Amino acid sequence: MAPAPHIIDVHHHFVPPAYKAAVQPKRRFQPCMEAWTVQGSVEDMDKAGVATALVSITLPGLHFGSNEESRRLTRICNDYAMEMARNYPGRFGLFAALPWPDVEGSLAELAYALDTLKADGIGLYTSYDTKWLGHADFAPLFEELNRRKAVVYTHPVCAPCCQGLVPEINESIIEYGTDTTRTISSLLFTGSAARYPNIKWIFSHAGGTMPFLIERLVNLAKAPPFAAKLPNGLMHELQRFYYDTAQASNPSSLGCLRTIVPTSQIMFGTDYPFRLSIEHVEGLAGCGFSAGDLKAVHRDNALRLLPKWSR
Amino acid sequence: MAIIDVHHHFVPAAYKDALTAAGDACPPPGFQAPLRQWSAARSLEDMEKGGTASAMLSITTPGIHLGDDRAARKLARACNEAGARLVADHKNRFGLFAALSLPDIDGALAEIAYALDNLKADGIGLYTNYRAKWLGHEDFAPILAELDARKAVVFVHPTSVDCCSGLQPEYNDATIEYGTDTTRTIGSLVFSGAASRYRNIRWIFCHGGGTMPYLIERFLTQAKRMDHPELLPDGVLHELHRFHYDIAQVAHPAPMSCLKRVVPTSQIVFGTDYPYGIGSLGHAKGLHACEFTDSEFTAIERGNALRLLPRFAG
Numbered sequence: 001m002a003p004a005p006h007i008i009d010v011h012h013h014f015v016p017p018a019y020k021a022a023v024q025p026k027r028r029f030q031p032c033m034e035a036w037t038v039q040g041s042v043e044d045m046d047k048a049g050v051a052t053a054l055v056s057i058t059l060p061g062l063h064f065g066s067n068e069e070s071r072r073l074t075r076i077c078n079d080y081a082m083e084m085a086r087n088y089p090g091r092f093g094l095f096a097a098l099p100w101p102d103v104e105g106s107l108a109e110l111a112y113a114l115d116t117l118k119a120d121g122i123g124l125y126t127s128y129d130t131k132w133l134g135h136a137d138f139a140p141l142f143e144e145l146n147r148r149k150a151v152v153y154t155h156p157v158c159a160p161c162c163q164g165l166v167p168e169i170n171e172s173i174i175e176y177g178t179d180t181t182r183t184i185s186s187l188l189f190t191g192s193a194a195r196y197p198n199i200k201w202i203f204s205h206a207g208g209t210m211p212f213l214i215e216r217l218v219n220l221a222k223a224p225p226f227a228a229k230l231p232n233g234l235m236h237e238l239q240r241f242y243y244d245t246a247q248a249s250n251p252s253s254l255g256c257l258r259t260i261v262p263t264s265q266i267m268f269g270t271d272y273p274f275r276l277s278i279e280h281v282e283g284l285a286g287c288g289f290s291a292g293d294l295k296a297v298h299r300d301n302a303l304r305l306l307p308k309w310s311r
Numbered sequence: 312m313a314i315i316d317v318h319h320h321f322v323p324a325a326y327k328d329a330l331t332a333a334g335d336a337c338p339p340p341g342f343q344a345p346l347r348q349w350s351a352a353r354s355l356e357d358m359e360k361g362g363t364a365s366a367m368l369s370i371t372t373p374g375i376h377l378g379d380d381r382a383a384r385k386l387a388r389a390c391n392e393a394g395a396r397l398v399a400d401h402k403n404r405f406g407l408f409a410a411l412s413l414p415d416i417d418g419a420l421a422e423i424a425y426a427l428d429n430l431k432a433d434g435i436g437l438y439t440n441y442r443a444k445w446l447g448h449e450d451f452a453p454i455l456a457e458l459d460a461r462k463a464v465v466f467v468h469p470t471s472v473d474c475c476s477g478l479q480p481e482y483n484d485a486t487i488e489y490g491t492d493t494t495r496t497i498g499s500l501v502f503s504g505a506a507s508r509y510r511n512i513r514w515i516f517c518h519g520g521g522t523m524p525y526l527i528e529r530f531l532t533q534a535k536r537m538d539h540p541e542l543l544p545d546g547v548l549h550e551l552h553r554f555h556y557d558i559a560q561v562a563h564p565a566p567m568s569c570l571k572r573v574v575p576t577s578q579i580v581f582g583t584d585y586p587y588g589i590g591s592l593g594h595a596k597g598l599h600a601c602e603f604t605d606s607e608f609t610a611i612e613r614g615n616a617l618r619l620l621p622r623f624a625g
Contacts, residue, residue, distance in 0.1 A: 132479060161474045166445050166495050168502035170536070173529040177522065178491045182479065189481045209490065209522035215563045215597075216486045219589075226482075250528050256569035275532075283528075 005051035008302040008309055009277060010095075010153065011204055011246040011269025012053035014041065016080035019057070019073055027060035032273040038084050041272065042091060048277035050270075051299075052309050055081050056095040056123035058155055063099055063128075070099035074109050082117050093309065095123035095153040101131075103140055110144060120306050121151030121200075126183035126208075127159050133183045134190030146196035151305050153202045156180045172274075180208025184241070185217065191229035193237040200305055201241045202267065206248035210238075211256045235260075242305070244269025245297065249283030263293045267302045312364040313609075315616035315623055316591060317408075317466065317515055318559045318582025319358075319366035322349035323393030326370060329386050333377045345586035346371070351397055354585065355404065361583075361591025364613075365623045368394050369408040369436040371587075372470035372489075376412055376441070383412035387422050395430040403623060408436035408466040414444070416453055423457055433620055434464030434513075439496040439521075440472050446496045447503030459509035464619050466515045469493045485587075493521025497554070502533060504542030506550040513619055514554045515580065519561035523551070524573040555619065557582025558611065562597030576607045580616045 015036040020029060045053055057077050063070040074097045081094040096113030098106040113119040122145060124133065131137055133154070145152055156179040158171035165175070180203055187193040187201075203210075210217070220226055221234035230237065239261050246269035248254060257266065268284070270277045289297060303310050330346070358366055370390055376383040387410045394407040409426030412418035426432040435458060437446065444450055446467070458465055469489035476484055493516055500506040500514075516523075523530065534540075534547040543550070552574050559582035561567065570579065583594045598611065617624050 130478060134479075134481075159478075161478060165443065165472075165474065166447075166499045166502075168447065168537075169495075169498045169533060173533045174491065174494050174498060174522075174526060177526050177529070178487065181487050181522075185487060186479055186481070206525075209487075209494075209525050212519070212522050212525035212561070212566045212569060213487060213490050214565050215560055216490070218563075219560075220482055220486055247528055247532070248525075252527050252569045252572040253525050255572060256525060256565045259565035259568055 005046070005049050007048065007050040007268050007277075007281070007298045008306070009045070009050050009053040009270050009272070010202055010267045010302055011244045012041065012055050012272045013058045013274075014038070014055040014081060014084065016077050018076045018080070022073060022076070023060060023064070026064055029060065033058070036273050038088070042088060044272055044277050045091065048281045050277050052091055052093060053272070054093040054095055054120055054153070054306070055084070056153055056155060057097045059157060061125065061157070062097050063101065067099060067102035067105055070102055071105045071109065074099045074105075078109070078113050078117055078119065090311070093120040093306065095119070095121045095151070097123055100124065100141070101128050101137065106141055107144060110141070114148060114150065121153055123153045123155060126154050126156045126179040130159050130161055132186035134186030134188075134192045138192070142192060142196045142199065146198045149198040149200070151200045151202065154180070154183060155204050156208065177205055177208040180204055181210045181213060184208065184210050188217070188234065188237055189220065189226050189229055194229065194231055203241060203243050204269065205244065205246050206253050206257050207241075207243045211260050214260055239265065241265065242267055242301070245280055245284060246271035247275060249280045249287065251287050254287045263289070263296055264301055266297050268298050312359075312362045314361060314363040314581050314591065314595065314612045315620065316358070316363045316366040316583050316585070317580050317616055318517055318557045319354065319368055319585045320346070320349070320371040320587070321351070321354065321368040321394060321397065322346050323390045325386055325389035325393065326375065329375070329377060329382075349586050351401070355401070357585055357590045358404070361593070361595040363591045365403055365406060366585070367406040367408050367433060367466065367620070368397060369466055369468060370410045371468060372438065374438055374470060375410050376414065380412060380415040380418060383415055384418040384422070387412045387418070388425070391422065391426050391430055391432065395432070403625065406433040406620060406623065408432065408434045408464070410436055413437070413454065414441040414450070416450070419454055420457055423454070423461070427461060427463065433622070434466055436466045436468060438468055438470040439492040440470065443472050443474060445499035447499030447501075447505040452505075455505055455509045455512065459511045462511040462513065464513045464515065467493070467496060468517055469521065490518055490521040493517055494523045494526060497521065497523050497551075498530070498533070501530070501543065501547055501550050502537065504539070507543055507545065515619070516554055516556050517582065517584075518557065518559055519566050519570045520554075520556045524566070524569045527573050552578065554578060555580050555615070558594060558598055559584035560588050562594045562601070564601045567598075567601040571603070576603065576610060577615055579611045581612050
């Protein structure tokens with residue numbers, strides 16, 4: 001018998017058919033994305049006891065050169081998620097897509113998503129054409145997200161620098177985790193993390209590779225120019241960020257992460273359809289969490305950010 | 312003093328001159344202050360502080376190939392001879408991981424023979440990539456075949472790669488990119504089949520394996536999706552479990568807790584990255600803040616390295 005649904009998945013992808021049809025002529029979708037259906041998502045959630053999935057758009061992304069097209073694609077995706085939420089009450093929330101780097105379009109979509117659609121937060125990529133999130137270009141966006149105390153979920157990409165480097169290895173294996181680390185580091189050392197303290201950041205894949213590189217970050221933060229960018233210290237920022245468990249629900253990675261941040265910052269995530277929800281439930285069960293901590297990771301930590309799913 | 316430091320850099324005069332001459336043309340991070348100020352006396356002084364008995368000397372990034380094969384061969388030879396002199400002048404205090412003129416293959420093959428046969432070097436130092444080719448690339452097959460035939464100890468140090476150098480102006484490549492490049496070359500060796508093909512090579516990777524241990528679940532996923540699983544007949548963990556990993560810049564409870572869950576403690580060796588980082592004392596203190604038993608501390612500080620480098624037992 002399937003477990004009673006109680007888990008909240010903050011890292012779950014969806015592929016609106018109209019978005020797929022519009023993008024397919026120019027970009028390839030991976031087979032599991034190609035095959036995505038809302039029924040498939042629900043079945044995967046039901047098998048693992050996932051009550052609610054916060055959906056977001058992953059690769060190939062939303063901006064292919066034209067702002068106008070990107071605005072249209074973004075709107076298609078955000079509206080489709082709301083349709084999923086209506087058709088499956090209680091099962092889907094949304095980290096809304098933006099047509100970044102179109103600044104005006106992004107500010108307009110942000111308002112529409114949060115005010116009209118009541119989206120749960122905003123989904124961003126870790127970098128846009130080799131600009132990581134600490135870059136000055138993002139200031140107007142983060143001013144607004146900070147003012148709204150928004151939840152901002154970030155998903156990695158393989159930055160243009162790093163595509164096709166080692167032919168035997170899929171880009172998701174090394175480059176995704178690295179790009180998350182780059183953007184965390186960018187937010188920290190440009191001062192953006194401290195400048196926008198009300199943004200509630202969620203980073204994918206247990207923080208990429210940041211936790212393993214912690215000593216490098218600690219040593220860098222001691223240098224006076226960086227210390228000035230981190231008035232509350234490096235660990236203050238790292239310990240207020242949130243980290244999902246997608247593709248990292250194993251004792252090596254989560255044991256490392258828990259050495260650096262409190263369990264309160266760790267949230268269940270799956271990366272569906274690239275991986276299954278049940279694999280993450282089983283993986284987490286072997287990570288040595290107490291029953292209370294496991295429940296926090298499965299559900300309670302996400303509810304603190306997204307209380308509307310407590311019903 | 313008992314510690315054996317497998318990751319300790321030296322700066323022979325010839326290397327100093329070459330980096331100075333290269334100036335701004337020198338790849339990042341170039342000729343930084345800790346390198347400019349290096350001397351054997353400073354090395355020994357740092358070793359005393361943390362209790363290092365013997366340090367294996369290697370040339371750090373950007374390495375000795377600064378554009379020209381002939382110049383690189385000459386520089387490799389000069390560095391290796393300078394290293395061999397330090398080894399001879401300070402009995403049992405220094406060993407040598409010899410430099411090669413890669414990506415110049417012929418020069419590198421000649422230098423492997425000279426360094427191991429004539430200079431009796433303790434192993435060979437490689438970088439994680441040469442011109443954006445990682446070590447599993449077929450170009451390096453003759454080098455790996457020779458090192459395999461000699462059952463060599465091979466120390467692999469990260470370096471910048473053009474694609475990923477200076478990506479973020481705020482900080483240099485060492486912070487994130489070095490660790491990533493070590494992971495790339497481990498992935499390249501494992502998934503190209505080179506790791507299982509050249510199984511007599513005794514690999515040491517820097518900085519706890521870069522970021523590989525944290526990405527272990529991804530590595531296992533990649534292994535399941537290989538087009539040619541016959542390249543990895545004993546599985547990815549078999550290869551990862553026989554590599555060695557030094558603790559330089561990762562002597563911290565977070566990365567160590569991760570590394571020791573991915574590989575047996577027998578594969579972890581002491582390293583400092585001197586003259587960078589926090590030196591031998593900082594690493595010894597950092598290591599002892601991690602969760603290991605007393606016998607594991609002894610193994611990491613000495614015993615594990617001695618299995619690779621038995622001549623330092625005396």
